[in-house]
Amino acid sequence: METGLEGIRVAVLGGDERELVLIPALARAGAEVVVTGYPPRPELAGIKLVDTVAGAVEGAQVVILPMPGTDDQGVVRAVFASEKVQITWEVFSRLAPGTLVIIGTAKPFLRQWAGKFGFRLVEIAEEDEVAVLNAVPTAEGALEMAMHMLPITIHGCEAFVLGFGRVGQVLAERLAGLHARTTVVARSRAALAKAWAAGYSTCAFGSLPAEIGRAQIVFNTVPAPVLTEMVLAATLPEVLIIDLASAPGGTDFQAAQKLERKAVLAPGLPGKVAPLTAGKVLAAVIPRIIRQNSG
Numbered sequence: 001m002e003t004g005l006e007g008i009r010v011a012v013l014g015g016d017e018r019e020l021v022l023i024p025a026l027a028r029a030g031a032e033v034v035v036t037g038y039p040p041r042p043e044l045a046g047i048k049l050v051d052t053v054a055g056a057v058e059g060a061q062v063v064i065l066p067m068p069g070t071d072d073q074g075v076v077r078a079v080f081a082s083e084k085v086q087i088t089w090e091v092f093s094r095l096a097p098g099t100l101v102i103i104g105t106a107k108p109f110l111r112q113w114a115g116k117f118g119f120r121l122v123e124i125a126e127e128d129e130v131a132v133l134n135a136v137p138t139a140e141g142a143l144e145m146a147m148h149m150l151p152i153t154i155h156g157c158e159a160f161v162l163g164f165g166r167v168g169q170v171l172a173e174r175l176a177g178l179h180a181r182t183t184v185v186a187r188s189r190a191a192l193a194k195a196w197a198a199g200y201s202t203c204a205f206g207s208l209p210a211e212i213g214r215a216q217i218v219f220n221t222v223p224a225p226v227l228t229e230m231v232l233a234a235t236l237p238e239v240l241i242i243d244l245a246s247a248p249g250g251t252d253f254q255a256a257q258k259l260e261r262k263a264v265l266a267p268g269l270p271g272k273v274a275p276l277t278a279g280k281v282l283a284a285v286i287p288r289i290i291r292q293n294s295g
């Protein structure tokens with residue numbers, strides 16, 4: 001059993017099924033855990049539940065916010081809460097300087113608060129370990145969506161994967177494993193070479209309008225406008241586009257609608273399709289981050 005968090009008070013503000021894995025792991029590692037945004041539940045036996053954010057963060061050396069973070073008003077994703085969980089500058093301005101605040105991705109206001117109030121903000125969604133581990137449930141979730149939404153099998157279909165980073169690599173590998181005819185679209189020559197060596201067809205972004213006309217399914221992982229109106233106009237009328245990139249995605253959804261192409265933005269797949277696995281990722285990574293940043 002992992003230890004090393006003895007004597008550390010950790011506040012967990014809101015969350016979803018993933019935090020039901022994380023919270024007991026923190027307690028098992030020795031932390032004194034206080035949570036808000038949860039009714040009593042068997043998974044949280046022995047954990048201190050409080051009603052307010054202020055009550056949870058009082059005296060905490062570590063504050064944990066969920067992977068999806070907050071909206072621009074500071075409202076925290078808290079699927080089990082009966083009332084809104086919201087962080088405010090009044091409460092965060094009272095955090096002791098140096099308090100560790102861990103979140104998936106922070107909105108700009110929280111980054112500003114960190115500078116102003118002196119807490120240490122750690123955004124973990126882009127940490128390589130988290131992103132690589134989460135690429136697996138993301139790819140599985142994308143395939144599940146494709147199987148559900150397509151009238152054809154993945155086997156034998158023409159699949160395009162835009163971007164060959166952490167998600168793109170895992171997804172391309174799974175697609176090829178299911179015998180899709182897989183084309184990887186990337187911008188760097190090194191990525192294109194790697195994709196070619198792995199056995200995929202490859203395409204540079206400049207050639208996309210000429211090549212995309214054969215695609216039956218397109219997965220985008222590029223968080224930049226790559227599926228422009230010009231590119232979309234070159235797609236098959238029956239193409240399905242699943243955009244995995246962080247909001248607003250890389251697809252011109254207005255143009256897709258105008259051209260009557262089916263295109264969907266698919267955020268937060270790890271938490272939706274595999275919350276237990278995604279929770280285990282947090283339970284593996286967050287205690288280590290706390291240990292590294294304490295003492």
Ligand code: NAP
Nearest residue numbers: 138163164165166167222223224244245246266267268269
């Ligand atoms: P990543 O490893 O950084 O890969 C991003 C890919 O996009 C790289 O191939 C990168 O190319 C390429 N790229 C970036 N900007 C580009 C541009 N302007 N033009 C062309 N290519 C560009 O990221 P990741 O971990 O795979 O995640 C991909 C996206 O999915 C992110 O937005 C992430 O937030 C999101 N995500 C979504 C889910 C979900 O559930 N939907 C889950 C996890 C992640 P270079 O290598 O040349 O920079």
